[in-house]
Amino acid sequence: xxxxxxxxxxHYGMDFRHYAPASVKRRVLKIVEEEKAGTxxxxxxxxxxxxxxxxxxxxxxxxxVTSMFRDPDFYRLLREQVVPSLRTYPSLRLWVAxxxxxxxxxxxxxxxxEENLYERCRIYATDLNELVLxxxxxxxxxxxxxxxxxxxxxxxxxxxxxxxxxxADSTHVAFHARLRDHVVFAQHNLVSDASFNEFQIICxxxxxxxxxxxxxxxxFGLFNESLARFGxxxxxxxxxxxxxxxxxxxxxxxxxxRVYRRKR
Numbered sequence: 001x002x003x004x005x006x007x008x009x010x011h012y013g014m015d016f017r018h019y020a021p022a023s024v025k026r027r028v029l030k031i032v033e034e035e036k037a038g039t040x041x042x043x044x045x046x047x048x049x050x051x052x053x054x055x056x057x058x059x060x061x062x063x064x065v066t067s068m069f070r071d072p073d074f075y076r077l078l079r080e081q082v083v084p085s086l087r088t089y090p091s092l093r094l095w096v097a098x099x100x101x102x103x104x105x106x107x108x109x110x111x112x113x114e115e116n117l118y119e120r121c122r123i124y125a126t127d128l129n130e131l132v133l134x135x136x137x138x139x140x141x142x143x144x145x146x147x148x149x150x151x152x153x154x155x156x157x158x159x160x161x162x163x164x165x166x167x168a169d170s171t172h173v174a175f176h177a178r179l180r181d182h183v184v185f186a187q188h189n190l191v192s193d194a195s196f197n198e199f200q201i202i203c204x205x206x207x208x209x210x211x212x213x214x215x216x217x218x219x220f221g222l223f224n225e226s227l228a229r230f231g232x233x234x235x236x237x238x239x240x241x242x243x244x245x246x247x248x249x250x251x252x253x254x255x256x257x258r259v260y261r262r263k264r
Contacts, residue, residue: 001025004044011048014128015191016061018215024061031060058129066206067145068103069152071237074205074257075111076157081253082232083115086200092121093197095226097190097204099125102136103149104203106165107156109179114159118182124197126188137185139175143168190219195226202227205258206236220246224262233260 001024002017009015016024028040035053037043046053069075086092096105105125112118127133141149150162166173188196190207202223208216223233224246233241233250235258241247250260 001028001040004028004040004047007044007048008054012054013192014058014189018191018212018218020210020212023210027061031057034060055129055131059131062129062132066100066103067152068141068149069107069156069158070104071205071257072152072155072157074156074234074259075107076155077254077257077259078111078234079115079157082201082259083117085230086115086117089200090120092117092201093199094121094123094201094203095197095199096123096125097188097202097223098207099127099133099136099185101132101141102139102185103141104205105136105183106139106175106179107153108203109183110153110158110165111156113179121182123183124199125183125185128187128189128191130187133185133187137180139177139180140172141175143171143173146173190222191215195222197226198228199226199231200228201232201234203234205234206238208235208239217244220244224249227262229262229264231262233262234258235260 005017009017028043032038032040032043035043035046035056037046047057094108096108099105102125105123108123109118112121125136127136146162146168153162165179166175204219204223208219211219220241227233232253235241237256237258239258241250241260249262249264251263253259253261
């Protein structure tokens with residue numbers, strides 16, 4: 001396992017050595033089986049010599065479980081407690097770190113449009129995986145997910161018919177291009193890449209749980225460097241700033257939804 005992770009770091013510049021060990025081991029063994037590599041050493045040989053195999057490896061190792069308006073109470077809190085302060089800014093920058101296939105990005109775009117803030121926003125949607133970024137850019141999702149997403153949208157305080165935002169055929173829906181007009185999709189690795197802008201909101205939800213403590217502190221440092229004074233940091237419900245060296249820089253907006261505001 002150590003040779004595999006070291007090899008990926010040296011050959012591709014992708015450092016997974018500080019991901020939560022149990023999660024990495026479970027996912028790697030599943031990939032070994034799916035690739036019919038036989039052993040982890042066999043998988044290493046394939047990944048190092050085939051870019052296509054490496055892309056499949058990334059899909060298997062990284063977490064891409066998401067949905068639109070996931071945790072509706074989080075989005076309702078944004079509407080009620082965060083949006084009023086956002087109205088005071090002439091322009092806004094939001095960073096959706098580890099955006100996966102883009103469901104959270106489109107959710108935020110819809111919310112900001114309904115609050116008449118989208119035109120003054122720039123949303124930066126980043127992920128280390130080019131394949132999931134391509135899917136996010138397309139804005140196309142299975143029609144079978146729309147019932148769940150519609151229910152989430154309404155629970156989150158949605159103000160229109162959810163179908164106003166997409167067109168559908170028998171198998172897929174395509175969200176309107178205007179929801180991408182103020183979105184920049186780009187590859188970025190939280191493990192190794194630097195800060196690239198200053199933001200009023202950073203969303204990185206349900207990602208930290210897959211990192212060990214050392215990597216969590218590294219990523220929190222990156223966010224601290226990137227977040228403007230009085231900006232908001234949004235984490236997943238199982239994540240927290242507690243026991244983090246940057247915790248004293250933040251006030252808690254919501255304990256249940258893990259939303260924090262930078263104080264200095």
